[in-house]
Amino acid sequence: MSARRFILLGPPGAGKGTQSQRLVSDLGLPQISTGDLLRAARKAGTVLGLKAQGFMDAGQLVPDALIFELVEERLAQADAAAGYILDGFPRNVAQADEMARRGIVVDRVVLMEVPTEALVARLSGRRVCGQCAATYHAEAFPTRVEGVCDACGGVVSQRKDDTAEVVSQRLDVYARETSPLIAYYSSVGSLRRVDGFESTEKVYASIMTALSA
């Protein structure tokens, strides 16, 4: 029996969003990506989106209170009742503690490990659809027509926080604030490690094994 309430944990560029796209369709679970929720709030011009944008553009974490506002609203939707894929959340130990306090249950945490040099190359080449959030890579996974999403025909472009300077900041923030979650979830026995520096097919297979092991 596969875990149905799980976290994909890993540094920026580990492939959390890429793998979520397939897991969503194969497992029938919603992907709850705090990054995507924040970008949608910015696009819609909400007060929360405006508050978040400076932090995001600088590669810093958005304050925890704003994150919980988004996550609780998303988890309350009907499609999350039977399970969910948490992508990019929690992002620090305070968020993990607060999740537990609010009764947000997690059966498994899958850590995707990728060497730092590969993360930088992945992020600098990443292109994302502004409409459906499908992810591509300029060299490794290009769109069939340049700048046009294969899935929905939306405009595909580079994220603002994928510049070299902001990527370096995001990697520092991951090391300092997010990586302590590895020990946190190891200590309760829910963490499984997968090698994220493999083909997307192999990584997917490893995640499926980690969910059932």
Ligand code: AP5
């Ligand atoms: P968020 O959007 O969550 O960004 P992230 O965690 O930095 O993760 P990424 O989306 O950059 O990477 P990914 O692992 O999804 O990689 P992907 O699959 O795209 O967060 C953005 C910002 O929002 C944060 O900086 C922060 O400000 C804020 N935020 C979000 N959540 C927050 C929270 N909980 N608390 C506070 N603040 C929060 O892949 C990357 C590239 O690699 C792609 O081009 C892809 O095609 C390629 N690729 C993927 N897999 C492979 C593979 N196996 N081989 C080769 N290439 C691959």
